[in-house]
Amino acid sequence: MNTILDISQVSMEFQTPKGVFTALQNVNLKINQGEFVSLIGHSGCGKSTVLNIVAGLLKASQGGVILKGKEVNEPGPERAVVFQNHSLLPWLTAYENVELAVSQVFGKRKSKAEKKDWIEHNLSLVHMDHAMHKRPDEISGGMKQRVGIARALSMQPEILLMDEPFGALDALTRAHMQDSLMEIQNELNNTVIMITHDVDEAVLLSDRIVMMTNGPAATIGEVLEIDLERPRDRLALAEDTRYTHLRSEVLKFLYEKQRKIEDFSNNKKTSSTSHAKTSTAAA
């Protein structure tokens, strides 16, 4: 396999008034060309920190990231990010938001007409061609996230980084977006790192699920290969025993091996079981 991204020996320490806080320790991960990898873990375990280090938005205290033989020092369009809260510029239309990225990334390499085609192509890829001249406050949350994805795709990234892209959406919209994303993946076969806290989402979309231990000093606990053949269909998979097995593997990791231990553990136990039940229901 052809490794495109190499995260090696990454640690992250933050200076706090109480002293040094180690968020991440010894994170090692290799990602192959065209692979879809999900990072899953409890909130506060440092998933976002890993993604931000890969994006170049944060600098690792130790270790580093190598993308196609080059060390990552700063953010750049070859590592396009889809943010959780869409992060569209509210004063620009969907088209203009994508345009800002396209004209910045392609500059003079594309003619005006080529850029226009490329922007429209990316917006139609996420099924937003009908509303491309609307402003973010005129479209729904799911649509905003679609535009966010179109903007990231339009940069033609080597690797697409998605930070809980569907976390702020309702369950139905989320399912819809997941299907859209699979469809796009079928076509483009991008390399993707996606952060999620949704077990079904992780199993459905990923080639590998990277499960992270709880912080402080969080690291990669287990890596689960998802060898379900593509294209995947959520309805067919719901009955599939391999799917349910993989799903329970992730659940076991999250709720048995890495159960969040807190002072009010009794409360927490009930709430985490109920959470697990909710995600089953959502499937």
Add this chain to the structure above:
Amino acid sequence: MPEQMTNNTGLVNKVITLNFTSEKLKTNFNALTQKLVIPFIGVVVFLFMWSVAAQNIDTSLGKFPGPAAVVEQFKALYIEHQDQREKQTAFYQRQEQRNAKRLAQDPTYQPKIRAYTGKETFLDQIVTSLITVMSGFLLAAAIAIPLGIAVGLSKTLNTAINPVIQIFKPVSPLAWLPLVTMVVSALYATPDPLIPKSFINSMITVSLCCLWPMVINTSVGVASIDSDLVNVSRVIRLSALKHIQKVVIPASIPMIFTGMRLSLGIAWMVLIAAEMLAQNPGLGKFVWDEFQNGSSNSLARIMAAVIVIGFIGFLLDRVMLQLQRIFSWDKSSASV
């Protein structure tokens, strides 16, 4: 008391019938009441209280002017304005005729054209005040907005400049004016100035006072930009200048406008005081001159000026609000 009670029940019955006949009419009626009738009642009550109070205040210049006296002075001021305009046209006509005559006698004669130097009327003074306040305000904006953006972007600069802003912000225009006057006389020492010194003094004083709210609001607006938007800008590698142009300024436009509205309000208040002392021929000077004049009409004329000052201040605020509605993407921030 019992009589009133029956009256009230009658009213309630009426309202209920109205309610049943047409719900829509009622909402329309309510909206009308809210928008027109109640403010109208407020103004009427105020006018009544004013005239009652005015009758009971005796000053050395006679009774304090009530609404009627002020209305009369408005008329008088307008007639004075028209008289002056007539005199002015007459003056220019005479001058033209004279020059034409001399030119007919002697073709080599260079005609002299003198400007009319009559007294400024109330309307002229309003115009002067508006020009002064807008110049002062624009000068302040030209300095404050770039400074605010720089302060908002750099924490170090913010820490460095914050004490200065906090100390100068509450300073009254009256404290600045003597300093400004002396500095302007020292630096702007031409025998026949194109722009009068009194104008420059008032303008700079206005600028000094309305600089701060714009700096503060702009810097807060810039500093509170959603960090995700900044990250987007970093990911697509916008240059510093493009980042400011494409992200920072549009994102902070609502806050910049809030600062500008605050500043314009301050500028207008400061201007009147500055004009009084600097003798800039505007509304402030009008008030001061009338006060010095001390005729039986003076108080009514000052009161007329007060109403005009208030009204113009209100209009300036409305104009800014309208501009904000046109230029700002965030329509919710552009409400009253």
